Amino acid sequence: MRAVQQSEWGGPEVLEVADVPVPKPAPTEVLVKVATAGVNPVDVYTRMGVAYNRVLSLPFVHGWDVAGVVAGVGYGVTRFKEGDRVFGMPWFPREAGAYAEYVTAPSRHLARMPEGMSFIEAAALPLAGLTAWQMAVDVAGVGPGQRVLVGAAAGGVGHLAVQVAKARGAQVIGTASAAKHDFVRRMGADEVVDYTAVDVTKAVRDVDVAIQMFGGDTGLQTLECLRPGGLMVSGQGAWTPGMTERAGELGVRALAYLVEPDAAGLESLARLYREGRLAVHVEREFALEEAAAAHDLVAKGRTTGKVVLRVGDPEGGRSYR
Missing domain, CATH: 3.90.180.10 (Medium-chain alcohol dehydrogenases, catalytic domain)
Known part of the structure; x- marks a missing residue:
């Protein structure tokens, strides 16, 4: 699968699209076919080597915010089934590998996307x-x-x-x-x-x-x-x-304070979205191969709302809604 990986600390130029194995879900985990991945300031600081290096080691696949469709479930998972649309921020601050075509995550690090939410919005919301x-x-x-x-x-x-x-x-x-x-x-x-x-x-x-x-x-x-x-x-x-x-x-x-994975919090945010009391603003979308440009934009610190990477199309030709 395609994934954005880095093998050294540095500027946006260290981000490379690599061919890496598709991960397999362990017990209690799900495999997600990724549609979109959010880009956050912490991604930039991590790439530069100034944040959370104690728990990340080179090389690693970037990203934490993810939205997509469940493509497989590990033993013991009851929260989701194949085909469910999910979003989340798995593993933070450990490596999640969201800038990739597939991600594995504990089922309780994810939540179902609310009805009507696009994959673009869903990837912008978790972190x-x-x-x-x-x-x-x-x-x-x-x-x-x-x-x-x-x-x-x-x-x-x-x-x-x-x-x-x-x-x-x-x-x-x-x-x-x-x-x-x-x-x-x-x-x-x-x-x-x-x-x-x-x-x-x-x-x-x-x-x-x-x-x-x-x-x-x-x-x-x-x-x-x-x-x-x-x-x-x-x-x-x-x-x-x-x-x-x-x-x-x-x-x-x-x-x-530092954010933690939290399915209950994701579900609360989804409820506010369904009730029309929460809107997710995305300023710019980039293709996965444009991750460096996305980092450049976020690093300027002037973004209104969020920046999102379009990774794949998990629903066979349908739109990012």
Whole structure:
């Protein structure tokens, strides 16, 4: 099968389309014929050798976000049968090999795609959607009446976090450049702040929860937006030195977070999609052979929503819906 593999750390040029064996599902696993694979910032950092190298070794097949059709089931699997349309983020942060024509994964790392969802949307949702869901719901417990600040609200995680927090009954404030304000409002934000034009710490005060995907000084400054006892959940805690100490000085809380495979979370996101309360925005699609160009785009950090690779056609000539 075709797969995007790398044998050394480096820039987009290290990504190569290789011919590798089709994997076989072990007990409790399913074999998925891949239609589409999502591309995330963590893919770029991993390729460069600056993230999760302790659990990835060269060579490896890239990618975690995947959507496709079950092509086989291992012993003991009861959740799925051949022909089921599924999506998920298996194995993260270990190698999943989603940039490939076939993937094997534990059945409980996947969920059924909701009716009406395209493969393009489905591949864009798992990692970013689970990040948004787990940060807002599982970690922060966002609920009705709370004020929630979402940083980078037009991005892959951000545009989904806005919708998840809104679906939970929160008042949502997003940060984005002026050109993306209309998009963030369409996602459900009650207020949008242009972080390029104003000091967010002065424009936004006394929020209950901050969902932050930036580290460094931006992460530390976000703590100043919280009410006393408020909580910042940081997806970049490892790159925000002094975060916990600064939170203590301000009388707020800060937690570092990393997404995990989670079938229940995927099913919750699917339910919101079915109910019309969650939209997945995909800015650009690339062919599998264009993975390097997809990485280039994501690395610029200006994407609205997500980027997806078209891998195969698992339904015999039908569209990516």
